[in-house]
Amino acid sequence: MDYSPPTYPRCIDWPTPPTTFREWVWGDPMRIWQERRCAFCGFTDRLCRDHDHATGLIRGYLCIGCNSAEGFAPYTHKAWQMYREGCNPANILGIEEFWGGQGVTIVKGPDDTWPRGW
Numbered sequence: 001m002d003y004s005p006p007t008y009p010r011c012i013d014w015p016t017p018p019t020t021f022r023e024w025v026w027g028d029p030m031r032i033w034q035e036r037r038c039a040f041c042g043f044t045d046r047l048c049r050d051h052d053h054a055t056g057l058i059r060g061y062l063c064i065g066c067n068s069a070e071g072f073a074p075y076t077h078k079a080w081q082m083y084r085e086g087c088n089p090a091n092i093l094g095i096e097e098f099w100g101g102q103g104v105t106i107v108k109g110p111d112d113t114w115p116r117g118w
Contacts, residue, residue, distance in 0.1 A: 009083040010042030011060065016092060030060060030089050038063035039089050040070070040079070051099035052084070058097045060089030 017033055036044045039060035047061040050070060062070065073080040090096070 006041050006079055008079050009040050009087045010037070011039040011089050011092060012087055013042075030058075030093060030095055033093060034061050034089055038066050040066040040083055049099065050088075056098045058090055058095070058099050059083070 011034070014033070014037075017029075031047075034047070036047065038045060038047060039050070040062055043063055045063035045065070047063055048067050049058055050060055050062045050067055051058045070080060070083070075081060075084075
């Protein structure tokens with residue numbers, strides 16, 4: 001088994017679901033599409049939701065190791081740069097959800113505004 005760091009996010013290799021995927025899938029489309037695989041390294045492990053701390057947008061599910069590494073990887077690291085700039089499950093699937101902290105996901109309203117009370 002190859003444990004060397006990936007040279008690009010592995011989610012790029014996964015088949016892209018049909019555009020109606022989000023309409024017919026029940027539950028969390030990103031989690032279902034990832035099939036318990038880390039979006040970055042592709043290994044199956046315990047996953048956690050990764051989000052961009054600057055925008056609050058959820059990017060995908062990462063294994064614990066990759067989620068920790070992402071926080072320390074320099075911006076110039078090519079594979080992490082690709083992931084941060086759009087080669088991630090949320091962007092591939094067209095999902096725009098905001099991290100609410102402590103496992104809470106906040107979904108933007110239909111008029112692209114924050115939910116009431118925020």
